[in-house]
Amino acid sequence: MIELRDVSFAYENSPPVLDGVNWSIDPGARIVLRGESGLGKTTLLYLLAGLLRPQQGTITGLPEDGASVVFQEDRLLGHLTILDNLRLVAPAQPIAALKELLARVGLAGEENHLPEQLSGGMRRRVAILRSLVFPRSLYLMDEPFQGLDPDTHQVMADCVGNLTQGSTMIVISHHPEDAKLLDAQEIQLKSLMNTKKRQP
Numbered sequence: 001m002i003e004l005r006d007v008s009f010a011y012e013n014s015p016p017v018l019d020g021v022n023w024s025i026d027p028g029a030r031i032v033l034r035g036e037s038g039l040g041k042t043t044l045l046y047l048l049a050g051l052l053r054p055q056q057g058t059i060t061g062l063p064e065d066g067a068s069v070v071f072q073e074d075r076l077l078g079h080l081t082i083l084d085n086l087r088l089v090a091p092a093q094p095i096a097a098l099k100e101l102l103a104r105v106g107l108a109g110e111e112n113h114l115p116e117q118l119s120g121g122m123r124r125r126v127a128i129l130r131s132l133v134f135p136r137s138l139y140l141m142d143e144p145f146q147g148l149d150p151d152t153h154q155v156m157a158d159c160v161g162n163l164t165q166g167s168t169m170i171v172i173s174h175h176p177e178d179a180k181l182l183d184a185q186e187i188q189l190k191s192l193m194n195t196k197k198r199q200p
Contacts, residue, residue, distance in 0.1 A: 001026055002048070002138075002168070004192075007057035009043055017043050020194040021057070027137070031170045032179040035189035041172045042072065044189065045140050048170065068134045070141040074127040076115040082126045083111035090133035101129055105155055121148050128156055132163040139164050141171045145178070157181035 002025040010016040017040040025031070035041050046052040047059060049067050076085050086098045102111055105125045115123050128144050144160065145153045153175075160169075161182045171182060179186035 002059070002061040004047075005058050005060075007047065007054045007059060009040070009047065009052060009055050018047075018193075021192045022194075023192045025061075025168060025170070027168060028166060029168050029170075030164075030182060030184035032182060032184045032186045033170055033172050033189055034174065034176075034186060039189050041189055042142055045069075045142050045170070045172060048138070049140050063137045065136060067138040067140045068131045068136040069139075070128055070131045070144045072142045072146065074115070074123045076123060076126060076130070078115050081112050081114060082107070082118065085115070085126060086130055086133055089130055090135075093133055098133065101133065101159075102126075105129065105159060106152070121152060124148060125152070125156060128160065132160065137167050139167055139169045141169070143172055143174070145173070145175065154181065 004021050004023040007018060007021040008016050009018045021044065033041055033044070043052065047054060048062065049069050050062065076082070077088070080088065082102070083095070083098060086101075087093070087095070090098065099108075099111055102108060107122060107125060110118065110122065115126070118126070124144075124147055128141075131139060131141065141160070145156055148156060157178065160171075169182070169184065171178060171184065178184070
């Protein structure tokens with residue numbers, strides 16, 4: 001179980017963006033985290049990913065091997081093909097299996113293209129797949145479906161839901177339908193502030 005106790009964080013010369021977060025996350029929980037812009041959702045994700053450290057409070061129970069993360073930016077390596085971007089994080093995966101995944105999300109025949117040759121929505125699909133082929137017990141996704149059309153959004157939500165089964169998944173989203181699409185519990189970040197209430 002991941003436990004956050006009285007976690008606070010502030011950027012330099014700014015008031016706390018997170019103030020007294022208390023949250024217990026059960027293994028295998030599937031959560032869509034929502035809240036207005038600027039409330040600290042991305043900061044909380046970075047704390048869970050180990051990219052930031054709490055300035056006050058503690059976080060325990062994070063997996064020792066880290067998390068698989070989808071950032072708001074695609075962060076693909078521009079000098080590698082999209083297939084090699086996947087192979088970089090999943091070298092043991094058969095190439096045929098990676099190509100099958102690409103085909104599953106409408107990217108058949110695109111595997112040898114560089115990221116700059118793809119549309120923004122195509123790059124986003126690759127970024128999501130890259131996180132999914134990097135098997136971890138914790139998946140953290142920051143607005144993963146941003147910029148996708150409704151049909152592609154559905155396809156990628158199905159893919160994320162299926163390939164993260166059994167792992168803990170926390171998705172930041174502004175889309176009200178994502179909790180249903182991902183079969184996840186919706187939690188408002190503000191409900192975690194300055195409270196000892198346990199959330200599954």
